[in-house]
Amino acid sequence: xxxxxxxxxxxxxxxxxxxxxxxxxxxxxxxxxxxxxxxxxxxxxxxxxxxxxxxxxxxxxxxxxxxxxxxxxxxxxxxxxxxxxxxxxxxxxxxxxxxxxxxxxxxxxxxxxxxxxxxxxxxxxxxxxxxxxxxxxxxxx
Amino acid sequence: xxxxxxxxxxxxxxxxxxxxxxxxxxxxxxxxxxxxxxxxxxxxxxxxxxxxxxxxxxxxxxxxxxxxxxxxxxxxxxxxxxxxxxxxxxxxxxxxxxxxxxxxxxxxxxxxxxxxxxxxxxxxxxxxxxxxxxxxxxxxxxxxxxxxxxxxxxxxxxxxxxxxxxxxxxxxxxxxxxxxxxxxxxxxxxxxxxxxxxxxxxxxxxxxxxxxxxxxxxxxxxxxxxxxxxxxxxxxxxxxxxxxxxxxxxxxxxxxxxxxxxxxxxxxxxx
Numbered sequence: 001x002x003x004x005x006x007x008x009x010x011x012x013x014x015x016x017x018x019x020x021x022x023x024x025x026x027x028x029x030x031x032x033x034x035x036x037x038x039x040x041x042x043x044x045x046x047x048x049x050x051x052x053x054x055x056x057x058x059x060x061x062x063x064x065x066x067x068x069x070x071x072x073x074x075x076x077x078x079x080x081x082x083x084x085x086x087x088x089x090x091x092x093x094x095x096x097x098x099x100x101x102x103x104x105x106x107x108x109x110x111x112x113x114x115x116x117x118x119x120x121x122x123x124x125x126x127x128x129x130x131x132x133x134x135x136x137x138x139x140x141x
Numbered sequence: 142x143x144x145x146x147x148x149x150x151x152x153x154x155x156x157x158x159x160x161x162x163x164x165x166x167x168x169x170x171x172x173x174x175x176x177x178x179x180x181x182x183x184x185x186x187x188x189x190x191x192x193x194x195x196x197x198x199x200x201x202x203x204x205x206x207x208x209x210x211x212x213x214x215x216x217x218x219x220x221x222x223x224x225x226x227x228x229x230x231x232x233x234x235x236x237x238x239x240x241x242x243x244x245x246x247x248x249x250x251x252x253x254x255x256x257x258x259x260x261x262x263x264x265x266x267x268x269x270x271x272x273x274x275x276x277x278x279x280x281x282x283x284x285x286x287x288x289x290x291x292x293x294x295x296x297x298x299x300x301x302x303x304x305x306x307x308x309x310x311x312x313x314x315x316x317x318x319x320x321x322x323x324x325x326x327x328x329x330x331x332x333x334x335x336x337x338x339x340x341x342x343x344x345x346x347x348x349x350x351x352x353x354x355x356x357x358x359x360x361x362x363x364x365x366x367x368x369x370x371x372x373x374x375x376x377x378x379x380x381x382x383x384x385x386x387x388x389x390x391x392x393x394x395x396x397x398x399x400x401x402x403x404x405x406x407x408x409x410x411x412x
Binding site: 014018020022024025028079086091093103121122129 | 356
């Protein structure tokens with residue numbers, strides 16, 4: 001997806017679709033879509049030679065910080081803004097491809113792809129964790 | 142959630158809820174939070190802060206399938222357990238529960254009234270209708286296929302997959318105990334559709350269609366939440382979520398493998 005306009009459109013549509021699927025409150029829908037699209041766009045704009053785990057970490061950190069800021073502004077739980085954004089970063093494709101490779105007895109591929117999935121998962125998790133410290137939440141949820 | 146860190150003065154005297162009312166409220170609230178996709182550590186912290194706010198000593202252990210609650214007050218101890226049998230992400234309910242707890246903190250709502258409101262949660266209607274939810278599915282899979290570099294034909298063929306996945310997961314038997322069968326069934330339907338499409342359009346990449354459809358139900362978010370829980374030393378909850386992610390991934394993988402095996406048999410017999 002090299003065309004920037006297409007990428008931004010995909011990010012917004014994807015974020016909106018997941019916001020509906022996860023039943024984001026209607027009054028926060030617009031803000032959730034905007035915040036959800038940002039980490040995906042950031043991830044796609046990163047140089048291709050960057051470590052994929054590090055890129056995911058930065059994207060998740062941005063999603064977390066924006067979500068906590070929005071939560072302070074709206075008094076809603078940060079998760080309302082965070083989950084539709086983070087779902088676009090999680091390594092679903094990698095998990096599936098690794099499992100599929102293992103089923104096809106391509107164990108070397110399965111290991112390589114599986115390690116990438118782990119790197120992304122850890123990167124996203126720690127990005128979200130660090131965001132809790134960078135922009136401390138006013139609330140428990 | 143209402144669990145603001147700056148707690149308002151404790152409720153004591155005649156305004157303080159009874160121990161039984163408070164435990165009943167906490168049990169229902171904790172169960173609903175876990176059902177709505179709230180992480181275990183946040184449920185535990187919220188219960189503790191709510192207890193402090195109402196003048197009770199609360200200890201809670203929350204895991205994805207249950208919440209144990211102990212509340213102490215003036216030498217009396219009450220213990221309770223709520224079992225959680227179904228869970229999904231429902232951000233609308235989470236926001237409503239958040240507002241409810243805010244109201245308790247701001248003394249606008251008593252625990253008895255909050256309990257009554259929680260009972261109404263079972264009858265709350267979702268914020269988006271069935272057609273809009275299915276439309277979201279029709280958008281999500283093509284977007285994912287587009288982001289993986291799919292051709293216009295593959296992107297267009299992705300829309301029905303998203304609708305099917307949303308329908309199977311939200312409107313069939315996704316809410317009862319056969320939920321792992323839903324994952325297997327989703328994978329079977331998506332793989333059958335993808336290879337069916339390839340018989341009509343030989344140039345398309347069937348695995349790409351499968352991935353674009355299945356990624357919506359691959360437990361990536363569960364895996365991220367599991368690592369998040371483990372990083373916060375919530376080991377039991379984190380391990381349970383890791384196992385859940387593994388079982389769902391296995392169900393999806395076996396669903397696709399099942400279809401591929403049948404196709405191989407059919408091809409080997411000349412069909």
